[in-house]
Amino acid sequence: MDFSKLFVRFNWLALVFIFLVVIAGSFVRVTGSGMGCPDWPKCFDQWIPPTEISQVPLDYKDKFVEKRQEKVEKFAALLSAVGMSEVAMQLKNDPNLTKEEDFNARKTWTEYINRLLGLLAGNSVLILFIWIAFAYRKHRLLLFLSFFNLVFMLFQGWFGSIVVASNLVPWTITVHLFFALLIIGIQLYIIRMVSPTQSKNLVVPKVVYYLVWISFFITFYQMFLGTQVREYIDELTRLGIGREQWSEQLGVSFFIHRSFSWLVLAMLTYIAYINERFYKITTLRWLYFILAIELISGVVLSHLGMIGAVQNAHLLFACILLGIMFMLIFRIRAANNTLNE
Numbered sequence: 001m002d003f004s005k006l007f008v009r010f011n012w013l014a015l016v017f018i019f020l021v022v023i024a025g026s027f028v029r030v031t032g033s034g035m036g037c038p039d040w041p042k043c044f045d046q047w048i049p050p051t052e053i054s055q056v057p058l059d060y061k062d063k064f065v066e067k068r069q070e071k072v073e074k075f076a077a078l079l080s081a082v083g084m085s086e087v088a089m090q091l092k093n094d095p096n097l098t099k100e101e102d103f104n105a106r107k108t109w110t111e112y113i114n115r116l117l118g119l120l121a122g123n124s125v126l127i128l129f130i131w132i133a134f135a136y137r138k139h140r141l142l143l144f145l146s147f148f149n150l151v152f153m154l155f156q157g158w159f160g161s162i163v164v165a166s167n168l169v170p171w172t173i174t175v176h177l178f179f180a181l182l183i184i185g186i187q188l189y190i191i192r193m194v195s196p197t198q199s200k201n202l203v204v205p206k207v208v209y210y211l212v213w214i215s216f217f218i219t220f221y222q223m224f225l226g227t228q229v230r231e232y233i234d235e236l237t238r239l240g241i242g243r244e245q246w247s248e249q250l251g252v253s254f255f256i257h258r259s260f261s262w263l264v265l266a267m268l269t270y271i272a273y274i275n276e277r278f279y280k281i282t283t284l285r286w287l288y289f290i291l292a293i294e295l296i297s298g299v300v301l302s303h304l305g306m307i308g309a310v311q312n313a314h315l316l317f318a319c320i321l322l323g324i325m326f327m328l329i330f331r332i333r334a335a336n337n338t339l340n341e
């Protein structure tokens with residue numbers, strides 16, 4: 001089936017919007033703006049957030065703590081209903097639920113812009129579903145994928161309210177990241193189906209084929225180890241423990257995260273060598289280039305401190321790296337023969 005150039009370009013645009021939400025979410029986390037808007041979908045009960053403390057109700061802390069507790073009670077009941085009673089109890093007893101941050105206009109607008117970008121990404125996915133339903137509905141798999149991406153996007157919006165209501169409980173942030181990666185993956189596969197350039201297969205040796213698969217799974221696991229490391233660092237920072245003591249306190253997750261990065265580097269270095277010697281595939285070159293930036297940002301974070309811009313870059317390039325690997329998994333095919341040396 002032939003797809004219009006406009007449709008293909010809009011799919012790429014939707015992917016850009018989704019990545020912008022990931023970047024904005026990272027920026028919110030880095031700046032500590034996650035509770036900049038204590039309610040959802042409005043912000044301080046307003047569609048246009050306040051810019052001054054005089055625009056905020058005097059009793060806003062008590063008001064929004066009460067609303068948050070009500071929402072958490074409902075979510076905890078849902079968790080209990082699906083057999084997660086222990087998690088539900090921990091959530092309900094979290095002391096952070098009764099804490100409300102002071103109004104900060106910068107944090108409020110940082111969080112609000114993040115929500116606007118989420119709205120933009122969500123609407124782009126909605127438009128794609130409607131577009132496919134009217135123009136390409138005969139392509140059942142495409143319609144199916146666009147529908148589920150829309151459902152996951154709606155879930156992300158709802159779960160974002162849970163993340164806010166739970167006062168950024170760490171495991172909710174991890175779940176939020178997982179579904180963001182899932183949405184990116186589905187959108188990439190849709191692009192694979194509709195874009196002429198991405199539908200072409202790349203034939204590589206079996207060793208390269210398997211190494212890309214292994215690197216993908218390790219990188220995927222690394223993403224979640226990274227969130228755990230970041231959560232540990234946030235906790236150590238709150239306890240007043242300096243960076244020079246992090247390596248002693250972070251535990252096994254940090255060392256696995258760091259060691260696996262070098263393992264991925266070793267595998268992709270071999271892939272880059274094979275590629276430059278025999279194939280010169282542009283996508284594999286980009287894969288190695290993005291990995292280099294990712295590792296450099298990781299080294300900076302490890303040795304120079306949690307610099308906000310570098311944290312954003314680290315997450316962004318990790319997502320891009322995972323996205324390229326995901327696309328490669330569907331595009332590459334293992335050759336029957338070995339390398340012709």
